[in-house]
Amino acid sequence: MSQIENVLHESRRFQPTAEFQARARINNEITYQRMYRQSLEDPEGFWGRIARELPWTAQWTKVLDWSKAPFAKWFVGGQINASAACLDRHLATPVANKVALLWEGEPGDTRQVTYSELADEVGRLANGLRSLGVKKGDRVAIYMPMLIESVVAMLACARIGAAHSVVFGGFSAQALRERIQDGGCTAVITADGGFRRGQIQALKPAVDEALLGLKEVHSVVVVKRGGNPVGWKEGRDHWYHELTKQSSSNCVPEAMDSEDVLFLLYTSGSTGKPKGIVHTTGGYLVGTYLTFQHVFDIRPEDIYWCTADIGWITGHSYVVYGPLQNGATVFLYEGAPNTPHLGRLWEMVQKHKLTILYTAPTAIRTFMRWGDEHPGRFDLSSLRLLGTVGEPINPEAWMWYHRVIGRERCPIVDTWWQTETGAIMITPLPGLTATKPGSCTRPFFGVDAAVVDEKGQELATNQGGFLVLKRPWPSMLRGIWNDPERYVQTYWGKFGHMYLAGDGSRRDEDGYFWVMGRIDDVLNVSGHRLSTMEVESALVSHPKVVEAAVVARPDELTGQAICAFVTVRSGEKVGPQLKVDLGEHVAREIGKLARPAEIRFTEALPKTRSGKIMRRLLRDIAAGVETVGDTSTIEDYSVLAKLRADEE
Numbered sequence: 001m002s003q004i005e006n007v008l009h010e011s012r013r014f015q016p017t018a019e020f021q022a023r024a025r026i027n028n029e030i031t032y033q034r035m036y037r038q039s040l041e042d043p044e045g046f047w048g049r050i051a052r053e054l055p056w057t058a059q060w061t062k063v064l065d066w067s068k069a070p071f072a073k074w075f076v077g078g079q080i081n082a083s084a085a086c087l088d089r090h091l092a093t094p095v096a097n098k099v100a101l102l103w104e105g106e107p108g109d110t111r112q113v114t115y116s117e118l119a120d121e122v123g124r125l126a127n128g129l130r131s132l133g134v135k136k137g138d139r140v141a142i143y144m145p146m147l148i149e150s151v152v153a154m155l156a157c158a159r160i161g162a163a164h165s166v167v168f169g170g171f172s173a174q175a176l177r178e179r180i181q182d183g184g185c186t187a188v189i190t191a192d193g194g195f196r197r198g199q200i201q202a203l204k205p206a207v208d209e210a211l212l213g214l215k216e217v218h219s220v221v222v223v224k225r226g227g228n229p230v231g232w233k234e235g236r237d238h239w240y241h242e243l244t245k246q247s248s249s250n251c252v253p254e255a256m257d258s259e260d261v262l263f264l265l266y267t268s269g270s271t272g273k274p275k276g277i278v279h280t281t282g283g284y285l286v287g288t289y290l291t292f293q294h295v296f297d298i299r300p301e302d303i304y305w306c307t308a309d310i311g312w313i314t315g316h317s318y319v320v321y322g323p324l325q326n327g328a329t330v331f332l333y334e335g336a337p338n339t340p341h342l343g344r345l346w347e348m349v350q351k352h353k354l355t356i357l358y359t360a361p362t363a364i365r366t367f368m369r370w371g372d373e374h375p376g377r378f379d380l381s382s383l384r385l386l387g388t389v390g391e392p393i394n395p396e397a398w399m400w401y402h403r404v405i406g407r408e409r410c411p412i413v414d415t416w417w418q419t420e421t422g423a424i425m426i427t428p429l430p431g432l433t434a435t436k437p438g439s440c441t442r443p444f445f446g447v448d449a450a451v452v453d454e455k456g457q458e459l460a461t462n463q464g465g466f467l468v469l470k471r472p473w474p475s476m477l478r479g480i481w482n483d484p485e486r487y488v489q490t491y492w493g494k495f496g497h498m499y500l501a502g503d504g505s506r507r508d509e510d511g512y513f514w515v516m517g518r519i520d521d522v523l524n525v526s527g528h529r530l531s532t533m534e535v536e537s538a539l540v541s542h543p544k545v546v547e548a549a550v551v552a553r554p555d556e557l558t559g560q561a562i563c564a565f566v567t568v569r570s571g572e573k574v575g576p577q578l579k580v581d582l583g584e585h586v587a588r589e590i591g592k593l594a595r596p597a598e599i600r601f602t603e604a605l606p607k608t609r610s611g612k613i614m615r616r617l618l619r620d621i622a623a624g625v626e627t628v629g630d631t632s633t634i635e636d637y638s639v640l641a642k643l644r645a646d647e648e
C-alpha cells in the first residue's frame, strides 16, 4: 500500500481573541512547549505530578509498568474511587453547593442538583444496589435516556466497585442482550421510558425482552420517567424511587485498585462482533481530569454542555468523569434537537446561558442544512468556546460553526480521540493554538503521535499514512473484554510497539494533524490513494451541498471509481445540471482525478447511532451488491431502503 495523497489545501487560520487568550490557563507557546517536552521526556514525573491532584486513598509505588506491553499498568498499587474523585473531593469546598448537573427534559421540565445533593443521591443508589446483592467486581448494564439518574447510576456503580456497561438507549433489545451476555452483567439499571421527538420511547420492554431466559441477571432497577405502563417481574424488578427512598445516603466508597475495571463500553467496529473496550480506574481518571481542564479551559462560572449521550465514550469522559472531577456545572438534555422546533438547542443555550458547547460534525452539518435562521433567532452571546468530536469536520462545516454559532468570537477545539483512548489525544488548546478548519492540530501532553507508512517509518510533511501513538498513555484501554488476543492483534499487531488508531492522517508544515478518515475507507483511483474526507470536503464546499459521502466502486478502467452520495440544502433543486456543476467543482478544488464518476442525490445518509457515516453500506450500494455484515448499529433503516430504491 502506498501513501495517501493530500489534495485538500486549507490556508485559513484563526487565532483566539486577545480576551480569551489573556484569561486562558495555557496561553503562550513557551509554556506549552515546556510542558509538552516534560510530558515526553519524563512521562512518569509529569503524570505523577498531575495524579497527585486526585484524592488517592493509597499512594502508588510506580507510575507506569509497561513490562507486559501492550498491557499497561498505571499508578501501580494506588487506590482511588472514581465516585469519590468526582464527588467527595468537593464536599469540603465551596463546590459542594454549586450546581453539578442542570437538566432539561424534552417537554421543557428542568431539574438541577448540587454536588452535595448528587453525592447523597449516588450514596442512596449505591446502598440500594448493595442491598440487592451487587458487589465489587460485578458488571451492571445501564440502559437509560439522558437523565440525572443516568449519571447517578454510573457513579453509584463506581462507588461500590461494580463496573458499568452503558448501552445506548436507542439500541435494540437484541443489541442490549448481546452486550449484557458478553459482559456477564448481573443487574440492569433502566427507565420505564424517556421523551424523544414528542413521544415516549419505552425502554423497559426492551430490557424485558433482552433478559428472556437470562438467569444471571438478578435485579433490574427502573427509574420512572415516561410514566408509560411497564411489565413487572416480582423479585427482579425494583423502582428506583422506592429503592433509594429506603437507603441511607451515606455509603463508604469501595477502595479500588488503580487497575480495577471502571467500565466496559462496546464499540461496533465496522465488521464482526462488538468489542467491549475495558477502561480501568486510576489512569482513566487522571487522563479525563487533565484533558477536560485544559481542552475546555474550564472556569468556575462555566455552564458546559456536551451533547453526547452517556451511551458513548464522549458521554463517559466529558459528561461525567472529566467535568465532575473538575467541579464543573454540566448541562444535560433529554430529547431531540428538533423538538418542538429546529431552534431548540439554541433556545436552551440562551435560556441557560450555556458557555461551552461540545458536539459532533454530523450534528453541525444537520444544523447547517436546517438553515441559519434557527440559531439566528436566539442570543448565543453566552457561548465562549465550541468543540467538535467524532469525525473529521469538513472545513465548510467548521466555518459555519465558527460564523453562525460562535459568531466569530469563540475558539473551536476539534478534538481527535477514540473510545479506546479514553481521553482527548490531539486537540487545540483554546487560548493558544491557531486553528485551521479541518485540523485537530497538535498532540495533547504525553501523546506521542505520528504518521507512518506501511513499514512503520515516519512520513514526511503532508504525506498521508497511518496515524499511530508511539507510547502508552494513562487513559488507554486495557484490553477487549474476554478477548486479549483481539486486543493485541487489532491495535498492536501491525507495528508491534506502536498503537494503530486505524485512521489515515497527514501532518502539515506546522506539525498539525489532519485526520483523513478510516484507513478502510481510502479510495484508490488510477493508483492514486485519496482520502474520503478530502473529496467529501470539496463537495461540501459547494454552496448547495451540506453533506456528502464518497466511496469507491470497482471500475475496469481506473481500478476504482468514485461514487458520491450528496445531500443538498433544504430547498435546493437537484438534477443533471447540478451533477455536472459538482463534478466541475471537485475538479477545480482538488483535481480532475477526484471528479466523481457517479453522483447520487439523497435525502439522508446511512449513519451509525453516534452519527458516523456507514461507508461500508454505501460501497455495497454503489457496487450493486447485497449488504453483508453487521447492520445492527444503523440509525435509520429506511435510509438504506431509499438509497436502494433510487438505483438507476
Ligand code: WT7
Pocket (backbone or CB within 6 Å): 267, 313, 314, 388, 389, 390, 391, 392, 393, 414, 415, 416, 417, 418, 419, 420, 440, 501, 502, 503, 515, 517, 518, 610
Ligand atoms: C473515531 C473514534 C472519541 C469520541 C467519539 C468517537 C473519528 C473522532 C475525530 C476528529 C477526525 C475523528 C476517528 C476515530 N474521530 N474524533 N476530531 N477528527 N476524526 O469515538 O466511536 O470510538 O470513534 O472517530 O476515525 O478513530 P469512536
